[in-house]
Amino acid sequence: MVMNYMLSEDEKAIIDIAHSVAIQKIKPLRKYYDEKEEFPYEIMKEFAKCDLCGTYIPKQYGGLGSGIMGLVLLIEELCKVDGSIALSIAATALGTLPIILFGNDKQKTKYLPDIASGKKLAAFGLTEAEAGSDVCNIKTVATKTGDFYIIDGIKCFITNGGDAQIYTVFAKTNFTKGARGISCFIIEKGQQGFHFGKKEKKMGIKSSSTRELIFNKCKVHKDQRLGKEGYGLLIAQTTLNNSRPGVAAQALGIATGAFEEAIKYARIRKQFGNSIISFQAIQHMLADMATEIEAARSLLYTCARTIDSKIQKRISKESAMVKLFCSEMAVRVTLNSMQILGGNGYLRDYPIEKMFRDARITTLYEGTSQIQKNEIAANLIREFSTK
Amino acid sequence: MNIIVCIKQIINSIINQESNNKRYGLNPFDEYALEESLKVKDMLKAKIIVITMGTPDAEFILRYSISKGVDEAILLTDNAFKGSDTLATAYTLFKAIKLINNYNLILCGKQSPNGNTGFVGPELAEMLNIPHITCVKRIKSINNTVVIVDRLLDIGSEVLESKLPVLLTITKGDNISRLVSVKGRILARKASIKIWDMKFLNMESNRTGSLGSNTHISKKDENNKQKNKEIFTGNASSIAVKIVDKLLENKII
Ligand SMILES: Cc1cc2nc3c(=O)[nH]c(=O)nc-3n(C[C@H](O)[C@@H](O)[C@H](O)COP(=O)(O)OP(=O)(O)OC[C@H]3O[C@@H](n4cnc5c(N)ncnc54)[C@H](O)[C@@H]3O)c2cc1C
Numbered sequence: 303m304v305m306n307y308m309l310s311e312d313e314k315a316i317i318d319i320a321h322s323v324a325i326q327k328i329k330p331l332r333k334y335y336d337e338k339e340e341f342p343y344e345i346m347k348e349f350a351k352c353d354l355c356g357t358y359i360p361k362q363y364g365g366l367g368s369g370i371m372g373l374v375l376l377i378e379e380l381c382k383v384d385g386s387i388a389l390s391i392a393a394t395a396l397g398t399l400p401i402i403l404f405g406n407d408k409q410k411t412k413y414l415p416d417i418a419s420g421k422k423l424a425a426f427g428l429t430e431a432e433a434g435s436d437v438c439n440i441k442t443v444a445t446k447t448g449d450f451y452i453i454d455g456i457k458c459f460i461t462n463g464g465d466a467q468i469y470t471v472f473a474k475t476n477f478t479k480g481a482r483g484i485s486c487f488i489i490e491k492g493q494q495g496f497h498f499g500k501k502e503k504k505m506g507i508k509s510s511s512t513r514e515l516i517f518n519k520c521k522v523h524k525d526q527r528l529g530k531e532g533y534g535l536l537i538a539q540t541t542l543n544n545s546r547p548g549v550a551a552q553a554l555g556i557a558t559g560a561f562e563e564a565i566k567y568a569r570i571r572k573q574f575g576n577s578i579i580s581f582q583a584i585q586h587m588l589a590d591m592a593t594e595i596e597a598a599r600s601l602l603y604t605c606a607r608t609i610d611s612k613i614q615k616r617i618s619k620e621s622a623m624v625k626l627f628c629s630e631m632a633v634r635v636t637l638n639s640m641q642i643l644g645g646n647g648y649l650r651d652y653p654i655e656k657m658f659r660d661a662r663i664t665t666l667y668e669g670t671s672q673i674q675k676n677e678i679a680a681n682l683i684r685e686f687s688t689k
Numbered sequence: 690m691n692i693i694v695c696i697k698q699i700i701n702s703i704i705n706q707e708s709n710n711k712r713y714g715l716n717p718f719d720e721y722a723l724e725e726s727l728k729v730k731d732m733l734k735a736k737i738i739v740i741t742m743g744t745p746d747a748e749f750i751l752r753y754s755i756s757k758g759v760d761e762a763i764l765l766t767d768n769a770f771k772g773s774d775t776l777a778t779a780y781t782l783f784k785a786i787k788l789i790n791n792y793n794l795i796l797c798g799k800q801s802p803n804g805n806t807g808f809v810g811p812e813l814a815e816m817l818n819i820p821h822i823t824c825v826k827r828i829k830s831i832n833n834t835v836v837i838v839d840r841l842l843d844i845g846s847e848v849l850e851s852k853l854p855v856l857l858t859i860t861k862g863d864n865i866s867r868l869v870s871v872k873g874r875i876l877a878r879k880a881s882i883k884i885w886d887m888k889f890l891n892m893e894s895n896r897t898g899s900l901g902s903n904t905h906i907s908k909k910d911e912n913n914k915q916k917n918k919e920i921f922t923g924n925a926s927s928i929a930v931k932i933v934d935k936l937l938e939n940k941i942i
Pocket residue numbers: 695696697716718719740741742743771772773774775778782796797798799800801802803804805806807808809810899902904905906
């Protein structure tokens with residue numbers, strides 16, 4: 303039983319509908335998509351029909367207007383069943399947030415309704431071969447010529463790459479200005495000079511596509527630039543502060559799903575004449591898991607609500623804490639669930655090994671756990687220097 | 690295109706996926722009828738009205754229908770409707786549909802799992818003086834004047850055509866109920882449900898409820914169910930073997 307978080311009726315509706323899609327449409331196919339490493343287009347259609355693509359998009363642009371909380375509840379619920387398929391929505395949110403947060407009305411009107419209706423997916427293009435944690439080291443360049451920018455460079459590890467239609471891409475507009483030399487652009491699939499590289503083969507989240515974005519003299523109108531020139535890093539950081547709860551929700555959902563499998567199994571598996579749930583060693587593992595899960599959920603929901611309320615100007619510390627705690631927790635919980643299932647936990651006939659593989663990514667992308675700690679510590683140092 | 694779908698609340702043998710109400714559910718055949726009406730609405734401009742005669746708590750099957758995409762819902766409820774047989778039920782529905790007046794297509798379930806007569810639809814059509822087709826598994830095509838349907842037979846099916854307005858009773862076909870959307874769910878929660886009683890329907894009390902019923906249940910044999918019951922004991926695998934043996938013995942498998 304989940305604690306009562308005083309959710310609104312609209313929020314409960316999101317959970318309910320997500321639950322029925324997860325159980326009826328995703329569960330029967332999760333193994334198929336994992337093994338085939340296929341992008342789940344059929345399930346995307348179900349998400350669209352059920353209004354699940356734009357929970358976080360403002361109402362005036364066709365979304366449900368439920369904010370980051372609406373995104374978090376959706377991703378958590380879907381990830382209880384499959385931590386990979388829901389990523390297409392979470393990564394779309396990551397690619398869409400720069401438009402919601404920094405787009406002008408014309409850009410929002412052009413892009414948000416199609417994303418909210420599920421007609422188009424989005425992606426976020428920041429990482430490059432030499433710029434992972436060190437984002438300022440990107441080499442992709444946007445050279446201004448009249449009303450246009452010419453973009454050259456290669457992005458790697460881009461979720462939804464190739465399957466999304468709308469990309470928010472970061473490129474250097476000035477190499478001498480360091481952090482102030484980065485700008486953000488909206489680039490559409492099909493634009494001349496924009497191609498995709500190889501699809502990565504991954505340990506988990508296999509139904510999610512991860513590809514390179516290749517820009518070769520890609521000509522983009524200046525109206526496609528988000529915010530002012532040189533504000534790209536701010537856009538990226540603000541976006542990540544808002545999107546990290548989405549990754550945390552993915553982690554929390556996977557952990558909850560694994561925990562439920564573990565406790566169900568512990569009740570029916572008998573050894574030494576008793577259900578293994580009667581052994582204190584198993585009970586304590588379950589108690590630890592349940593406690594960590596609920597702690598993670600409390601922190602996550604509080605952070606999401608705080609972001610939506612806009613009452614707190616800086617949220618980077620809490621957002622990093624949520625991502626750090628939920629993702630590391632999910633790795634522990636999925637591992638312990640595997641332990642409770644014994645040898646069966648290691649078999650592909652049971653869902654736990656996939657849950658572990660899927661959970662593992664959450665400590666890596668949108669900033670590794672080490673980078674989250676750096677962010678938290680930087681905030682702490684700032685806070686305590688003024689005391 | 691105006692479509693009326695008659696739906697009925699049943700005490701659950703099959704728990705509907707969406708209802709929070711565990712004891713009651715929507716007649717599964719009405720679920721198919723609802724889906725057929727929504728498929729028509731997907732194809733052309735249509736307004737769907739659902740009506741049910743039942744107790745006030747039948748409201749939830751109406752809200753459920755709205756969450757799927759129905760436009761309007763009417764609950765016929767009155768103490769005087771209690772004890773209606775199929776004739777009285779059909780007459781009450783008839784009076785309501787007369788009030789709505791504007792319709793091209795009426796859909797009913799083929800039958801209901803508790804009453805099981807399959808009478809209500811045809812009776813209603815007779816009262817309205819319109820044609821009816823029973824056991825429809827698919828509306829193949831429809832325009833403002835004509836409908837073409839697949840009708841299920843014991844062996845295979847037949848294709849029938851009818852002028853509108855017509856009443857169809859729907860059975861299982863390619864009409865598995867669609868999932869509810871978030872916007873649908875939110876809309877359903879806020880929707881207002883029309884509540885019509887006997888006075889509103891301008892009905893004579895001797896045409897509805899037990900007074901209006903020609904058939905009455907004189908005796909119920911509940912033991913019927915128990916007759917061939919056999920309880921197997923033992924562990925799961927030995928029970929499984931016994932069940933399979935029994936099924937083989939009775940030539941069920
Ligand atoms: C001999 C007999 C005596 C009965 N006596 C009583 C009695 O004394 N007291 C009592 O409470 N019930 C009684 N019933 C219950 C009877 O089932 C009706 O009340 C019932 O509403 C309609 O019958 P059905 O379930 O067979 O419907 P069917 O004709 O099998 O149902 C077909 C379709 O008709 C429509 N429909 C049926 N009922 C409704 C409804 N209420 N609102 C909207 N649409 C509807 C639905 O579309 C349904 O799918 C009796 C039934 C029989 C056969």
